[in-house]
Amino acid sequence: MLTLRMQEFTINMNKVNSFLIPNVSSLPSDTQKAEKANALKQGEKSEFKGLVDQLSQQDLRQPQVSEKNVGQEVNVSSHAMKRLQERNIELDGNEYMKLKEAMSKLKNKGGHDSLVITNKAAYVVDVDKNTVVTAVDKNNMNENVFTKIDSTIFMM
Numbered sequence: 001m002l003t004l005r006m007q008e009f010t011i012n013m014n015k016v017n018s019f020l021i022p023n024v025s026s027l028p029s030d031t032q033k034a035e036k037a038n039a040l041k042q043g044e045k046s047e048f049k050g051l052v053d054q055l056s057q058q059d060l061r062q063p064q065v066s067e068k069n070v071g072q073e074v075n076v077s078s079h080a081m082k083r084l085q086e087r088n089i090e091l092d093g094n095e096y097m098k099l100k101e102a103m104s105k106l107k108n109k110g111g112h113d114s115l116v117i118t119n120k121a122a123y124v125v126d127v128d129k130n131t132v133v134t135a136v137d138k139n140n141m142n143e144n145v146f147t148k149i150d151s152t153i154f155m156m
Contacts, residue, residue, distance in 0.1 A: 074099045075131040080123075087137040089121045098155040099123060103130055111151035118155045122146070 074096060076084070084091055091099075095118060102116040106127045113133075116123045122141050124133045136144050 072103075072130045074103060075129070077131055077133055080132040080134050083135045087121075087135065087140065089135050089137050095120055099125070099132065102153045102155050103127055106151055106153060109151065111153075113149050115146050115149045115152040116155060117141075117152065124149065 076091070083089075098118050099116060102114075103125060106114045106116075106125070111127045114125050114127055116125055119138070121138055122136045122144070124135075124146060125131065126133055
């Protein structure tokens with residue numbers, strides 16, 4: 001009888017312990033929780049995968065800005081011309097079209113003294129005069145402070 005009581009006590013204690021101290025090895029990890037939360041349901045498509053597929057089909061070496069009529073010609077001040085040469089920034093046709101489109105958008109939004117950021121460089125522009133005032137290459141953008149600007153546009 002005493003042996004039976006000891007077995008019951010042990011079984012009851014095991015139940016209490018498993019309730020108070022769960023088996024940690026059976027708890028799902030953060031990775032498992034994330035995978036379960038992010039798993040797609042049957043028939044559901046990933047927006048990110050669709051975007052990656054679309055981008056991989058494009059030839060990213062080709063200019064991404066078309067030669068549509070986006071405003072007046074862009075002028076480059078003598079100071080900006082010096083900075084372009086000093087910092088080895090090539091103002092090719094694609095970069096020029098990005099600046100032209102940015103100027104047009106900035107003008108429509110009421111920008112005056114603006115910062116245009118592209119993959120190659122950052123340009124401070126006088127929108128009213130359609131003029132690039134100065135340029136900084138992307139390797140030196142991190143430490144620069146751009147002052148007296150009223151708007152910024154990213155043209156990546």
